Amino acid sequence: MKKNTDIHPDYHQIKVVMTDGTEFMTYSTYGEEGATLALDIDPSSHPAWTGGDTKLMDRAGRVSRFKKKFEGLF
Numbered sequence: 001m002k003k004n005t006d007i008h009p010d011y012h013q014i015k016v017v018m019t020d021g022t023e024f025m026t027y028s029t030y031g032e033e034g035a036t037l038a039l040d041i042d043p044s045s046h047p048a049w050t051g052g053d054t055k056l057m058d059r060a061g062r063v064s065r066f067k068k069k070f071e072g073l074f
Contacts, residue, residue, distance in 0.1 A: 019045045 009029040017023050017038045030037055043049040 018042045 010032070011027055011029055012033040013025055014028050014030055014034070015023055015025055015036045017036060019039055019042050028037070
């Protein structure tokens with residue numbers, strides 16, 4: 001099969017900088033060869049991975065209505 005190089009993105013090595021300052025090299029289609037990707041959120045800082053403060057947002061009383069509807073079910 002003929003390889004069409006016009007439709008495939010360039011896959012090259014970049015540097016990733018985590019929020020705590022640690023760095024590592026990886027391959028990506030981001031930017032160009034040698035580019036630096038600085039992360040705003042990563043597994044060391046995001047509550048989904050760290051088990052940090054989790055709050056349930058109650059918009060327009062939906063959570064409280066759900067709890068009231070199913071209280072005593074379990």
